[in-house]
Amino acid sequence: MRILSIDIGGTKFSAALFEDGRMIRRESRATDREGGPEWMLRQIESMVSGWGPFDRCGIGFGGPVDFATQRVALSTHVAGWGDFPVAERVAALFHVPITIDNDANTGALGEALHGAGRGFLPLFYMTLSTGIGGGIVSADGSVWRGADSWAGEIGHLTVRPDGPVCLCGARGCLERMCCGLWLERDYGKPARDLLADPEFVQRYVVDLALGLKAAIMLLNPARIVIGGGIAKTGEALFAPLRAELRRQVTDWSRARLDVVPAALGDDSVLWGAFALARPVSSIR
Numbered sequence: 001m002r003i004l005s006i007d008i009g010g011t012k013f014s015a016a017l018f019e020d021g022r023m024i025r026r027e028s029r030a031t032d033r034e035g036g037p038e039w040m041l042r043q044i045e046s047m048v049s050g051w052g053p054f055d056r057c058g059i060g061f062g063g064p065v066d067f068a069t070q071r072v073a074l075s076t077h078v079a080g081w082g083d084f085p086v087a088e089r090v091a092a093l094f095h096v097p098i099t100i101d102n103d104a105n106t107g108a109l110g111e112a113l114h115g116a117g118r119g120f121l122p123l124f125y126m127t128l129s130t131g132i133g134g135g136i137v138s139a140d141g142s143v144w145r146g147a148d149s150w151a152g153e154i155g156h157l158t159v160r161p162d163g164p165v166c167l168c169g170a171r172g173c174l175e176r177m178c179c180g181l182w183l184e185r186d187y188g189k190p191a192r193d194l195l196a197d198p199e200f201v202q203r204y205v206v207d208l209a210l211g212l213k214a215a216i217m218l219l220n221p222a223r224i225v226i227g228g229g230i231a232k233t234g235e236a237l238f239a240p241l242r243a244e245l246r247r248q249v250t251d252w253s254r255a256r257l258d259v260v261p262a263a264l265g266d267d268s269v270l271w272g273a274f275a276l277a278r279p280v281s282s283i284r
Ligand SMILES: [Zn+2]
Pocket: 155, 156, 166, 167, 168, 169, 170, 173, 175, 176
């Protein structure tokens, strides 16, 4: 079986072709933020035009997706996607079954079944980059989406009730305090430069751990996997983060604190969209 996997993000978009469970082709291009969905569909069509036939297609989208209706719920970072019927339109292009979910859920599935989460279910996955997203994979290997597809939105947990206003309209969200977009706006430097300073990291991990503590208390995951650009900081971030979590989650709780970086790098979403598109009987 050949499966096409697509990752639609605010800064770049990628596609990969999987055959018999292996990635045999992959390409990535920059997103034109002004282009909107019509531009993106034309780009995807031309990118994969020479790739030969495929049987199914999975899509990870960089924004909220209503899984039940397979439509984009709203677009906070890119214009023109609100209520756009992506699955319907891509199906009309390729004439194969399409499944779409947001990129945090898709990344979670990718890491759970093919990356750092293998053998560690239930899993909590957090993407830490321009924004912050989260995904929950249950013990049976399926994504837990909640009643309205809004489960796992760790980026909008309140960590500083009197903090600055987030893009969602609330104050002091984890995303407002810790994501790449706001770090750069607040401190005038890219996250990568800020996190090169160990003293900055010491302060940064306090809010980050407050968010993760909530996930640990609610879900008691077997492992937490963190992906996205900021997670590429590596042990200089993860060692202080684990220490801070150990401090915040007191010995009263016997929940394990197993926090590791994503193993699939920039391909977590592509692997997850591949897993999402597979027929249910062939999962795991
Ligand atoms: Zn928010």
